[in-house]
Amino acid sequence: MIYAQPTFLPAGDRYVLIEFGNEMNLDLNFMAQGLASAVRQAAIPGIIETAPCFASLLVHYDPEILTLSQTADLLGGLAASLGRSDDIELSSRLFYLPALYLDPWTRECVEDYCARIAKKVPDPELLVQENGLDGVDHLVRLHSSSEYWVASLGFWPGLPFLMPLDPRARLTAPKYNPPRTNTPQGAIGLGGAANSIYPVATPGGYQIFARTPVPIWDATGTRRGFDGALCLFRPGDRIRFVPVTRDEYDAVEAQVNENRYEVTVVEYQKFVVRDYKAWCEKLPGKRA
Amino acid sequence: MIEIVKAGLETSIQDYPGRIGYWNQGFPPSGPMDSWSFRMANILVGNAPGAAGLECQFLGPTLGFQQDTVVAITGADMRPTLDGIALPLWQSVAVRAGQVLALGAARLGARAYIAIAGGIANPERLGSRSTFHKAGVGGIDGHAVKAGQVLPVFDGTGTAGLVVPEALRPEIRTDRRWEIEVCAGPNDDWIDAAGQERFLSSDWKLSAKSDRTGFRLEGPEWTFAEKAINKPKEHGSLPSNIIDHGYPLGAINLAGQTPIILVNDGPSMGGFINPYTVPSAAFWKLGQAKPGEIFRFRQVSVEEAQDMARAIKARCVAGNLVTL
Amino acid sequence: MATQILAPLPGVFYRRPTPAEPPFKEEGDAVAVGDTIGLVEAMKSFFPVEAETAGRLVAYRIEDGQTVDADDVIADIA
Incomplete structure (x- = not known):
């Protein structure tokens, strides 16, 4: 449920x-991002x-300047002034990320898990089963x-937690149990109702079925397109995965390795919740 | 310039308060775990309290000095020596070019801090020189220091012979038992009354599977309130699961039945409840506790916790130092 | 000459490489310089405890899984 009033929970000093x-x-x-934006x-x-x-x-507040109750009052006031979520408008960049679906690296990773840790239905097939799809192409x-x-x-x-904006693309999947001990960098996965991209090779629990050659994390802060930041995304960004062939994947990877890859991003857009909801209402064939 | 002769155990460059402002991209603040001892080391050598220095954990480093300077060592007793001669803690000391400062294993406490006049001059990453070892950010090459590295140092104006009066130092426990302050929340109402009482009245043992990302505790089972058991399925299947939410630094994060205190290099969010939070003023105790030591938690109000932090800050000022 | 092996750092002492494996040494075993006689766990890592003199491991002074401080006597070598 959505609370009538946001709840303030103290969390330390x-x-x-x-x-x-x-x-x-x-x-x-x-609502959370609307308040974050209003606070900023x-x-x-x-x-x-x-x-x-x-x-x-x-x-995170500074108790030298604000007490807890002052902080709650200020934020409560801002939250009230935002009104209904329909009225929220957020600056939102749109990233296009090339993705090789059903790639050999995530497949090999899943096979390795089956061989060493626990036998399971391969991740893409599991997603097909769980969501009643017509096959991996679907x-x-x-x-x-x-x-x-x-x-x-x-x-x-x-590491981004991603929700599909098109309700028809909402998929769900159980998480790995036990988790994987490794995941290829750039793997795209889904667990529960959230999607993600693995910034580096780490353990993980999401079902994986694609990989992007575009780095989303750079500890050195010198990569093109990061503008000095160490990670590509901020809350409120949007991502579209562009299916590519193996040849295209390799070509992008080569450009990335030479630090001449230009990330495709559209920066001038506002995300208007009211317009988004109106679009959702019109959609045919919504998945429940 | 200072050469790392021996690195010790994950000795790292930290500054205070660390990398602030990037929690929404998943960056923890890092910084020294015992910021009380850290700040004292800095003011002893004439630095701002937050200047970059070294955090030494369990087993200290050996440093070769390539310049005359002033240093101070605070926090855990790693029996420091300068060219083989024992050095006092909590005191500023002159060091000449060519001398070697060696720290051993921690005898009392777990983390020692070395401040150098001027402060370490490694490049800033996202506004901080602190090392986030796990992700490879900050420090010299993103990680703990390594033998053979040379640390650049800013020009400083330290004075030897300054001392932190004993009454202004943190009191590191010798009996292996710690009373750690906690504030209730954000999710204390997910634990039933018996579970809350049990948390505050039981001994919790610090596991050796603890590091700068989290402090794992061993103790009794948790019991849960109705709210944790009957909830929308999006929260997850365990009573301690909740829809992923932001984690405050110091959260006592309940992963299934195992409480883990999330500390300086910890995760910014996740899907477990945080019934209690260790306030910043008690972090020095976490920094100085060793595996196998016992924690008892004492609940304080948010205001009390804020007053405690204020009191520590007021101690860490140059005017409080005395001369030898 | 009798010597002692001391804990190199504070942590938890283990006599076995993993719970499923046999101990590094039994009391009475011969030890050579550099032999590992146990592990100390701290900060999610394991550090070997090594003999610095050769001889016979007379007795362990710390139980498997017990907490140690730096320089605690772990074993006697004769």
């Missing part, structure tokens, strides 16, 4: 967690930073048909 509801839906994330614009002395997640916003078409919303980043710096 310098954080407060604001919950907007207790389910996974985009509306709650829009208001530039309130004593509010150090915020971190949105699916249904909540963590706020999975690829459906998965690449939607824009994905960066709801939050975490677990590893720069």
